[in-house]
Amino acid sequence: xxxxxxxxxxxxxxxxxxxxxxxxxxxxxxxxxxxxxxxxxxxxxxxxxxxxxxxxxxxxxxxxxxxxxxxxxxxxxxxxxxxxxxxxxxxxxxxxxxxxxxxxxxxxxxxxxxxxxxxxxxxxxxxxxxxxxxxxxxxxxxxxxxxxxxxxxxxxxxxxxxxxxxxxxxxxxxxxxxxxxxxxxxxxxxxxxxxxxxxxxxxx
Amino acid sequence: xxxxxxxxxxxxxxxxxxxxxxxxxxxxxxxxxxxxxxxxxxxxxxxxxxxxxxxxxxxxxxxxxxxxxxxxxxxxxxxxxxxxxxxxxxxxxxxxxxxxxxxxxxxxxxxxxxxxxxxxxxxxxxxxxxxxxxxxxxxxxxxxxxxxxxxxxxxxxxxxxxxxxxxxxxxxxxxxxxxxxxxxxxxxxxxxxxxxxxxxxxxxxxxxxxxxxxxxxxxxxxxxxxxxxxxxxxxxxxxxxxxxxxxxxxxxxxxxxxxxxxxxxxxxxxxxxxxxxxxxxxxxxxxxxxxxxxxxxxxxxxxxxxxxxxxxxxxxxxxxxxxxxxxxxxxxxxxxxxxxxx
Numbered sequence: 001x002x003x004x005x006x007x008x009x010x011x012x013x014x015x016x017x018x019x020x021x022x023x024x025x026x027x028x029x030x031x032x033x034x035x036x037x038x039x040x041x042x043x044x045x046x047x048x049x050x051x052x053x054x055x056x057x058x059x060x061x062x063x064x065x066x067x068x069x070x071x072x073x074x075x076x077x078x079x080x081x082x083x084x085x086x087x088x089x090x091x092x093x094x095x096x097x098x099x100x101x102x103x104x105x106x107x108x109x110x111x112x113x114x115x116x117x118x119x120x121x122x123x124x125x126x127x128x129x130x131x132x133x134x135x136x137x138x139x140x141x142x143x144x145x146x147x148x149x150x151x152x153x154x155x156x157x158x159x160x161x162x163x164x165x166x167x168x169x170x171x172x173x174x175x176x177x178x179x180x181x182x183x184x185x186x187x188x189x190x191x192x193x194x195x196x197x198x199x200x201x202x203x204x
Numbered sequence: 205x206x207x208x209x210x211x212x213x214x215x216x217x218x219x220x221x222x223x224x225x226x227x228x229x230x231x232x233x234x235x236x237x238x239x240x241x242x243x244x245x246x247x248x249x250x251x252x253x254x255x256x257x258x259x260x261x262x263x264x265x266x267x268x269x270x271x272x273x274x275x276x277x278x279x280x281x282x283x284x285x286x287x288x289x290x291x292x293x294x295x296x297x298x299x300x301x302x303x304x305x306x307x308x309x310x311x312x313x314x315x316x317x318x319x320x321x322x323x324x325x326x327x328x329x330x331x332x333x334x335x336x337x338x339x340x341x342x343x344x345x346x347x348x349x350x351x352x353x354x355x356x357x358x359x360x361x362x363x364x365x366x367x368x369x370x371x372x373x374x375x376x377x378x379x380x381x382x383x384x385x386x387x388x389x390x391x392x393x394x395x396x397x398x399x400x401x402x403x404x405x406x407x408x409x410x411x412x413x414x415x416x417x418x419x420x421x422x423x424x425x426x427x428x429x430x431x432x433x434x435x436x437x438x439x440x441x442x443x444x445x446x447x448x449x450x451x452x453x454x455x456x457x458x459x460x461x462x463x464x465x466x467x468x469x470x471x472x473x474x475x476x477x478x479x480x481x482x483x484x485x486x487x488x489x490x491x492x493x494x495x496x497x498x499x500x501x502x503x504x505x506x507x508x509x510x511x512x513x514x515x516x517x518x519x520x521x522x523x524x525x526x527x528x529x530x531x532x533x534x535x536x537x538x539x540x541x542x543x544x545x546x
Contacts, residue, residue, distance in 0.1 A: 070380060070388075070392070071381070072385055072388065073385075074385060075206060075208070075209075077206075078206065078209065078385065079386070080385070081389070085389075085541075086389075086390065086537065086540060086541060087389075088389045088390075088392075088393045089389055134540070151389075153389065153392055153393060153396075154393060154396075155392065155393060155396035155397070155400075163251075
């Protein structure tokens with residue numbers, strides 16, 4: 001049990017708590033040591049198990065995959081990236097939610113434009129940044145609330161392909177599938193728009 | 205921007221500035237740290253070989269590595285033994301070289317007097333010898349300092365190596381977390397690219413220097429030129445400096461050939477060997493290894509080497525190239541961003 005929890009329970013029970021902190025010297029030195037980086041182990045395994053595109057990953061592959069991720073914390077309304085920025089990474093929403101905006105009229109202005117979609121936990125964005133050589137973000141992403149995202153970037157993918165080629169190839173295949181799905185969706189959208197334009201032309 | 209985010213950005217840059225200032229203020233720590241980092245980077249390709257493949261392949265590569273280390277130790281020791289003998293021989297022959305030089309200068313003085321009637325009264329040979337003796341005495345006085353630095357390095361380098369091999373991953377994770385969100389992606393990608401470029405450059409230069417040094421040593425041994433190991437070693441080491449390195453590398457051999465009275469010594473042969481080794485380097489080794497890593501204009505490389513030498517001596521001359529390659533990358537990124545914003 002942690003010292004803090006112990007004190008809280010004593011307080012709840014109405015017991016007398018010491019005026020001064022009574023952390024053992026060894027624990028203090030351990031925590032204060034510049035070589036000690038804490039003992040919190042971030043386990044993203046369960047989180048990734050519930051993500052459909054990573055279904056084909058084994059438990060060990062998910063464990064290895066999570067080693068390449070970067071946890072980034074954003075406060076409400078903080079911009080994750082802006083439309084037109086150079087893109088290098090692919091993000092999974094770990095906690096919280098994000099809003100995606102696109103400014104079709106003035107893509108390089110500070111104005112974020114209109115809200116396109118809101119992404120919640122276990123959804124992902126920015127996959128093109130990982131694959132394209134010179135990627136420009138096609139939309140802006142803003143934290144809708146206090147949000148934690150897990151990002152994987154180009155250097156991580158290169159390292160993954162170098163050290164764990166099977167895992168890297170698997171991840172690339174999944175990313176390509178995500179892209180293919182998005183492309184399919186886009187094609188259907190374009191066809192529907194063309195049909196609508198044709199209908200309008202006929203009416204005119 | 206939110207006030208906290210601004211504060212985080214300011215703190216990050218302040219810490220970065222403080223770290224860089226610390227590195228410049230305490231070179232006694234920075235230099236062994238940098239040396240350990242270079243060894244760590246050079247060990248990276250081995251890590252790939254040892255981590256990739258099946259269990260059997262890993263065991264095979266590990267055995268191969270041990271065998272390689274054991275077998276490479278023997279010729280390495282032999283080479284160092286020969287370098288030591290060559291240096292001793294060279295020191296023993298120094299008085300003879302001095303006399304030889306004085307004779308040659310006397311002939312030159314007589315020649316000038318006969319031709320134009322001018323008597324040269326200066327004695328540059330004695331002046332140089334006196335200077336060298338003085339420098340030698342100073343060097344001797346400095347030996348305790350060098351020894352203490354050596355022991356300092358013996359303690360610090362393994363310690364830093366331990367840090368790089370076993371703690372750097374956790375440390376870099378913590379460092380990356382401290383980078384503000386607004387600059388994270390770009391900072392991470394650029395630092396990764398710099399690390400890759402720097403590592404590749406150091407490995408490429410090391411291979412290039414070994415290759416050139418070996419060719420020169422074998423060539424000089426074949427024609428019976430004196431001090432082949434020392435001259436090969438110097439040629440390899442100086443080759444690390446781009447463009448001006450090969451010129452500096454040939455100077456000691458040229459001096460030996462000029463001062464030696466042995467008629468067996470072939471200066472033409474020696475020049476041919478150096479030219480051949482540098483040709484192989486320019487045609488094969490450099491395009492295959494180094495130019496892939498640093499794609500810089502030759503003028504920029506020469507100017508950078510001079511500036512690097514001015515700022516950081518020999519170390520500065522070597523490490524300036526990957527830094528310039530990194531700055532090129534950085535400016536390209538900034539330019540790309542500006543061109544989108546315009």
